Each structure stands twice: as structure tokens, then as C-alpha cells.
Amino acid sequence: FSAPWKSSMWVLFLALTGVSALLALSIRKLPRGFLLKWVLKLLLGFWITGNAVRVAVRIFQQCFGAYRDTIFFYDVPDGEKVIALTVDDAPSRDPELFRELLDVLDENDAKATFFVISNHIRTEKHRRLLETAVQAGHMLANHLVIDQPAYRYSASRFLESLNECQRAIDRVLRVSRETKSCEATVGDGGGGLVTGRDNKRFFRAPSAQMSTTMAKILHEHGYVSVLADAYSIDPAIDDPHFHVDFVGKLTQPGSVLVMHAPERNHRRQTLQVLRDLIPKLRSKGFKFIRLDELHSKAISKRENKIAAKVATDSAAARNKAKRHR
Numbered sequence: 001f002s003a004p005w006k007s008s009m010w011v012l013f014l015a016l017t018g019v020s021a022l023l024a025l026s027i028r029k030l031p032r033g034f035l036l037k038w039v040l041k042l043l044l045g046f047w048i049t050g051n052a053v054r055v056a057v058r059i060f061q062q063c064f065g066a067y068r069d070t071i072f073f074y075d076v077p078d079g080e081k082v083i084a085l086t087v088d089d090a091p092s093r094d095p096e097l098f099r100e101l102l103d104v105l106d107e108n109d110a111k112a113t114f115f116v117i118s119n120h121i122r123t124e125k126h127r128r129l130l131e132t133a134v135q136a137g138h139m140l141a142n143h144l145v146i147d148q149p150a151y152r153y154s155a156s157r158f159l160e161s162l163n164e165c166q167r168a169i170d171r172v173l174r175v176s177r178e179t180k181s182c183e184a185t186v187g188d189g190g191g192g193l194v195t196g197r198d199n200k201r202f203f204r205a206p207s208a209q210m211s212t213t214m215a216k217i218l219h220e221h222g223y224v225s226v227l228a229d230a231y232s233i234d235p236a237i238d239d240p241h242f243h244v245d246f247v248g249k250l251t252q253p254g255s256v257l258v259m260h261a262p263e264r265n266h267r268r269q270t271l272q273v274l275r276d277l278i279p280k281l282r283s284k285g286f287k288f289i290r291l292d293e294l295h296s297k298a299i300s301k302r303e304n305k306i307a308a309k310v311a312t313d314s315a316a317a318r319n320k321a322k323r324h325r
Contacts, residue, residue, distance in 0.1 A: 037237045053229050053250060066151075066210040069219060073229040074254035074298040081285045083255045084294040085278075086228065087270075088204065089147055090114035090133075090140075092261040095125045097271070101262060102133055104271055108278040110288035114261075115143035115204045118168035127172060134176040139290040140169045141202035142223065151211040159217050166201065202226055202291055226291065228256040235260050240272040247273075248280050254294065 057072045076082055091114070092098035105112055114133060121127055134140060144150055145161045153161065203223040205214065210225065218225050232246040247257055262270040278288065 037239060037242055051252075054252075057229060064210075066212045066215050067227075069215060070205075070210060070225040070227055071256070071295075072227050073252070073256055074294050075301060076254040076294065076297045077301045080297065081253045082287050082289050082294060082297060083230075083251060083253070083257060083281070084291045085110060085112045085257045085259070085274075085288050086115060086141075086204070086226070086291060087112055087259050087261055088115045088143060089120065089261045090116050090143075091120050091126050091129055092263055093120055093122070094262075094264045095123070095129055097262040097264065097268065098126075098129050100271055101274070102129065102136065102138075104274050105138070105278075106136060108274070108282075110274075110278045111137050111139075111290050111293075112288070113139040113141055113202070113291040115141050116165065116169055117143050117147050117206075118145050118165040119147075121168055121172075127175075130172045131176045131179065134173060135179065137290075139202075139292055140172065141204065141226075141291065142166055142169065143204055144206055147206060149207040149209040150205065150214065151209040153211075153213070155213050155217060158214055159221075162203070162217065162221070162223075200224060200292060200295065202295075224295065226256060228258040230255045231258040234258075234270065234273070235267060238266075238269055240269045240276065243269070243273045244276045244280060247277060251281055251286065253286075254298065256291070256294070 054073060061067050061070070061072075074084075087101070090098070092101065114130070116130070121130065130140065142162060142165050145164050150158055150161065201221075201223045203218055203225050204227065205225065208227050215225065229252075230247050230250040232243045232250075234243050237243070243259075251257065259270050259273060260267050262268045282288075
């Protein structure tokens with residue numbers, strides 16, 4: 001960035017930081033994120049756009065090293081309006097609500113990536129629902145063992161929690177593969193089962209709070225850390241229409257969207273939000289794909305750019321050599 005741009009972005013970042021601090025204080029005092037919702041509505045009406053969020057994200061990553069390798073959105077091939085819907089805290093503690101969530105996704109032909117908290121896999125019914133999700137073409141990713149920030153964990157504790165959650169995910173995938181294999185044997189199988197293409201594993205920090213220790217361990221163990229650029233703070237605001245409008249306006253090609261798994265006493269709105277949001281975004285030409293597929297498309301675009309540059313440089317070198325003959 002040029003010097004004027006850097007100055008402008010610093011002002012933007014400081015403004016966002018101030019607003020975030022005020023919001024954090026307000027949430028404690030007002031039920032259901034009342035003030036939070038209206039502040040976000042005000043900002044959305046004046047200047048929050050998908051592009052503004054992405055600029056803020058880049059500034060944030062430069063300022064906080066723990067997030068430098070975290071992906072908030074993807075640079076996808078031109079003309080491809082692909083996005084990834086991610087659902088945190090899966091499966092729901094109430095299995096019937098999670099089953100209903102799967103039904104909503106199936107009815108709208110939308111693929112999702114579920115960030116799994118392994119302690120939520122409490123019963124055989126929970127495990128079977130995750131297996132059903134995988135067999136339906138959805139993806140599972142790592143959200144640790146319990147729903148609490150891990151940024152203060154020691155290296156050993158974080159790695160233990162990361163591995164414990166991944167083992168739970170791998171057990172679900174293994175059973176799903178065995179079931180699919182049996183179905184295929186009798187001529188009823190078909191789809192692929194994934195935790196990520198090329199065995200790539202994905203992770204999201206609980207409460208979006210990262211540390212340099214976490215980032216280092218994730219890098220060493222081959223995980224991709226992912227947050228999002230289209231997020232409406234849905235756990236704090238009980239208003240489906242607001243979330244549909246807010247996320248709908250922020251979504252761009254390559255966006256990563258976040259919602260939270262519905263629970264009996266809170267976040268049930270997720271079901272209604274997705275019933276309305278998926279058709280709305282699809283009417284704008286967006287296609288919902290898994291996070292690993294979005295990741296692969298971004299890598300392909302980057303590789304194609306590199307290949308094109310190499311080809312251009314080679315051609316220029318050949319032409320230069322000819323001129324000197």
C-alpha cells in the first residue's frame with residue numbers, strides 16, 4: 001500500500017477497534033444484542049461493504065501476527081461466484097435441531113462445512129447425524145473439544161485438544177466411508193467423503209481468538225486456519241431478517257459465511273436465516289460449495305497466475321535473445 005493508503009487504513013482500523021470496544025461493553029448491558037444490532041445496521045447503511053471488510057481484514061492481519069496465515073476470504077477465479085457456508089459448534093446439542101438443519105440444507109441443495117466441537121458428539125444419535133452430513137456431501141472441520149477460547153492454552157494443551165477433536169472427526173469419516181463402501185457394493189453408492197481435498201484439514205479458533213502458539217502448531221501440523229468475511233454476530237442478535245440482510249450485503253465471490261448450529265434455547269433462528277439467505281444469495285448467482293473446494297479454486301487461480309507470468313517472462317526472454325542475434 002502507498003503511504004496515504006496506509007494512513008487511511010490505520011484510521012479505519014482504529015475506528016473499527018473503538019466501535020468493537022463499545023459493542024463489547026454494550027452486549028453485557030443490553031439483552032439480545034439490541035444496541036449491537038442497531039450499531040451494525042447504522043454502519044451497514046453508511047459504509048460497511050464487502051470490500052471495506054476485506055480492507056479491514058488485511059490491516060488487522062498486518063497488525064496481529066497470530067492471524068497472518070488465517071484465511072478470512074478467498075481470491076477465486078474471475079467470474080466464479082462461489083462461496084462457502086460454514087456452521088460453527090456442530091453438531092447441535094439437540095440432535096433434532098441438527099437434523100432439521102441438515103434438512104434445510106438438503107432442501108436448498110447447499111453444501112456446508114461444519115466446524116465440530118467434539119464434546120457435542122454426546123450420543124450415538126449425534127454421531128450418526130454427522131455421518132449423515134458427510135454422506136450428503138458436507139464437510140467436517142476442527143473447532144476443538146469444548147466451546148471456549150483457546151488462545152491462553154499452552155502448546156501441549158492446545159495440541160492435545162486439536163488432536164482429540166480431529167480423532168472424533170476421523171472416527172465419523174471412517175464409519176461414513178465404510179457405510180458408503182457397503183452401499184457401493186450393492187450398487188447404491190457414489191459420492192466422495194471428505195475432511196478436505198488432498199487430506200487438507202481446516203480449523204477455526206473458538207470465539208475467533210488466535211495466539212502465535214496456536215498459529216505455529218497449526219502450521220506444523222498442516223491445518224488451514226479459517227475465519228470469515230461475512231459474519232453478522234448471530235449468537236448475540238436474535239433477528240433472522242437482520243442476519244439475512246447483513247450477510248447478504250457482505251457476501252462476495254470467495255466469501256466465507258458463518259452461522260452457528262441451532263440450539264433449543266438460543267440460535268434457533270439459524271434455521272430460518274438459512275431458509276431465507278440461501279435462496280436470496282442463489283438468486284444473485286452465488287453457488288454454495290464446501291470450504292475445501294473454495295480453497296482449491298483459490299490455489300488453482302494462484303497457480304495459473306504464476307504459470308502465466310512464467311510463460312510471459314520466458315517469451316520476453318526469447319524475444320530479447322532473438323533481437324541480440
